[in-house]
Amino acid sequence: MPALKATGLDALHPVLPNISSWRQYKAILRKDIAQELRTREMVTSMGLYGMLVLVIYYIALSQTGLDFDVTRIAAGLLLLMIVFTSMLGLNRSMIHEHDQGQLEALLLAPIDRPIIFLAKATTNLLFLLIVQIVVVPVFYIMYVSGSLPVQLGEIVPGPWWMIALGLTIGSIGVAGVGTLLATISVNSKGRDFILAVLFIPVMYPLLLVLVAALNAVIGGAVGFESVFWMNIAGAAIYNAVVIAAAFVLYDFILGV
Amino acid sequence: MIRMSDFLSKLRNISQGQELKIAIVLAILGGILTTVAFVMAFTTANMQYHDFTVNLPTFQTNPETRIPLATPEFQPQPPDGTVNYLNPWFSQKIFYFHVPVAWLSLMMFTLSAIFAAIFLKTRNPKSDLRSRIGMETTLIFTLGTMISGSMWTRAAWVNSWGEMAGKLLSEPRLVTYTVMLMFVVAYFVLRRSVDGEEKKATYGAVFTLLAWLIVPFSYAFTRLTQHTIPQAHPADALNTGMDPSNLLPFIVCIFGMSMLGYAIYTLRVAEEKKRMQLEVIKEDLEDALSDSHKQVGHADLMQQYSAAAVLGTATDKTENKEA
Numbered sequence: 095m096p097a098l099k100a101t102g103l104d105a106l107h108p109v110l111p112n113i114s115s116w117r118q119y120k121a122i123l124r125k126d127i128a129q130e131l132r133t134r135e136m137v138t139s140m141g142l143y144g145m146l147v148l149v150i151y152y153i154a155l156s157q158t159g160l161d162f163d164v165t166r167i168a169a170g171l172l173l174l175m176i177v178f179t180s181m182l183g184l185n186r187s188m189i190h191e192h193d194q195g196q197l198e199a200l201l202l203a204p205i206d207r208p209i210i211f212l213a214k215a216t217t218n219l220l221f222l223l224i225v226q227i228v229v230v231p232v233f234y235i236m237y238v239s240g241s242l243p244v245q246l247g248e249i250v251p252g253p254w255w256m257i258a259l260g261l262t263i264g265s266i267g268v269a270g271v272g273t274l275l276a277t278i279s280v281n282s283k284g285r286d287f288i289l290a291v292l293f294i295p296v297m298y299p300l301l302l303v304l305v306a307a308l309n310a311v312i313g314g315a316v317g318f319e320s321v322f323w324m325n326i327a328g329a330a331i332y333n334a335v336v337i338a339a340a341f342v343l344y345d346f347i348l349g350v
Numbered sequence: 351m352i353r354m355s356d357f358l359s360k361l362r363n364i365s366q367g368q369e370l371k372i373a374i375v376l377a378i379l380g381g382i383l384t385t386v387a388f389v390m391a392f393t394t395a396n397m398q399y400h401d402f403t404v405n406l407p408t409f410q411t412n413p414e415t416r417i418p419l420a421t422p423e424f425q426p427q428p429p430d431g432t433v434n435y436l437n438p439w440f441s442q443k444i445f446y447f448h449v450p451v452a453w454l455s456l457m458m459f460t461l462s463a464i465f466a467a468i469f470l471k472t473r474n475p476k477s478d479l480r481s482r483i484g485m486e487t488t489l490i491f492t493l494g495t496m497i498s499g500s501m502w503t504r505a506a507w508v509n510s511w512g513e514m515a516g517k518l519l520s521e522p523r524l525v526t527y528t529v530m531l532m533f534v535v536a537y538f539v540l541r542r543s544v545d546g547e548e549k550k551a552t553y554g555a556v557f558t559l560l561a562w563l564i565v566p567f568s569y570a571f572t573r574l575t576q577h578t579i580p581q582a583h584p585a586d587a588l589n590t591g592m593d594p595s596n597l598l599p600f601i602v603c604i605f606g607m608s609m610l611g612y613a614i615y616t617l618r619v620a621e622e623k624k625r626m627q628l629e630v631i632k633e634d635l636e637d638a639l640s641d642s643h644k645q646v647g648h649a650d651l652m653q654q655y656s657a658a659a660v661l662g663t664a665t666d667k668t669e670n671k672e673a
Contacts, residue, residue, distance in 0.1 A: 271560070274556075274560070278540070278553050278556065278557065281544065281549065281553070282540065282543040282544045282553075283543045283544070283545070284539070284543040288539065288540060288543050291532075291535075291536040291539055291540070292536055292540065292557060294532075295529045295532045295533050295536060295561070295564070296560060296561065296564075298525070298526075298529045298564075299526075299564070299567050302525075332567065335563060336560070336563060339559065339560055339563060340560065343470075343556045343559060343560060346470050346552055346555070346556055347552060347553060347556055350548060350549050350552045350553075
């Protein structure tokens with residue numbers, strides 16, 4: 095530790111325990127979960143917002159009539175709901191960090207910077223998945239299993255775990271990139287608006303392949319498995335590239 | 351024989367004034383070349399397809415090599431037989447400009463991303479300036495691509511069945527380019543919404559690098575996903591090969607456009623540098639002025655002067671004080 099010796103801080107060094115990365119990660123995770131359990135702010139607002147979006151879908155589709163096949167657009171509606179709710183949640187997750195000075199506290203603490211990104215992304219992913227467990231079944235009942243062609247047996251949707259897998263992969267991408275972009279947007283004047291402007295174009299390729307994958311599953315036509323797996327592979331490649339980029343770039347925006 | 355390292359060191363030694371001269375020469379040359387290509391495209395270039403028909407089975411690319419975006423049942427189905435495009439003449443003429451402009455926009459975006467990475471590494475404001483100006487140039491060429499592309503669309507994709515071939519919004523390539531325009535606009539919105547020069551520069555650079563990932567994905571998209579529109583993108587025309595009389599104006603136009611792009615970029619960088627110098631001089635002048643007035647004790651006097659000048663009233667009060 096030449097830098098510490100030069101400043102005479104080596105005397106302090108034994109005071110700072112050598113905390114492993116895993117413990118740092120767990121500590122931030124515990125902080126975020128405890129905060130959420132006390133306020134229940136993120137999950138409640140996201141869940142309620144998701145339900146409201148479902149109501150808006152009902153209003154928008156109320157004039158379509160019985161011959162309209164909702165399952166053709168159900169995947170798009172589902173992802174739209176998830177994009178809107180996740181943008182709300184991502185902003186919430188970072189507003190505390192910014193307004194109450196938690197991010198500065200994290201930077202002062204002996205924590206590696208990449209750990210901050212990973213922990214924040216994990217909590218965002220966790221809350222997104224919790225909200226989806228509540229909202230997606232309601233959506234499925236309203237717009238897929240409750241639609242006329244499915245009731246009549248003309249369309250047999252694929253297995254539910256395929257939809258769950260697609261949504262999980264989508265949520266991983268949303269949480270990874272969203273953590274970076276939310277950190278940028280809370281430091282700007284526009285906040286929610288800036289997050290939307292930055293987030294939706296970056297998410298565009300992921301959303302496109304996910305809609306293709308989920309639409310194939312919900313449609314359940316012949317050969318939907320190959321379409322699903324090819325598009326899920328595309329989504330996974332995109333996730334890997336973009337999250338790696340976000341992971342590297344997060345270092346630069348901290349403490350500017 | 352010139353060694354590469356000598357050449358590069360000579361390039362580095364070019365002063366700002368010389369760079370400006372080169373840019374002006376390139377702007378003129380690029381304008382001439384683009385005009386020449388324009389004239390050639392309408393005079394010497396042969397029409398490659400007089401009756402531009404598409405044999406439908408050939409564009410139905412085999413699903414094994416392309417990523418399907420929908421199950422076969424839900425793919426947009428074109429009618430049987432051949433498709434005659436209504437305006438093949440115009441769709442060929444716009445080709446000479448649409449492709450170079452699109453290439454230039456991607457190249458400028460790449461240049462901007464490179465300078466963004468350099469900025470994050472060195473924290474030099476000059477790299478940030480170059481990255482920002484690169485983004486401005488990207489905006490110009492992206493708009494050019496979209497305008498020429500929509501002209502192309504009307505000429506090539508409206509066909510003899512009297513409707514747009516396929517649904518335009520189901521064509522991922524078009525939307526990918528719209529997303530690129532959104533990126534460039536978002537970059538400037540972000541910069542405006544952040545306070546502080548360093549924050550602006552850092553956030554802008556980070557977003558540029560993240561947004562640049564759309565370029566390889568866009569490239570892969572045009573080639574890997576299944577087409578919803580038969581044989582209608584320039585990438586397909588380039589693959590099928592070109593007549594020499596068509597290739598010449600195309601290459602001339604690419605060179606002309608590249609020169610224009612470089613010239614726009616360099617001239618804007620020079621302008622911004624001059625503006626920065628002017629800001630520094632202004633600040634120095636203000637400091638010097640306020641210092642000199644403090645020494646004489648006339649700071650309040652100067653304020654009254656300027657207030658009077660703004661209001662356009664007579665400065666009798668200050669004159670009294672001076673007296």
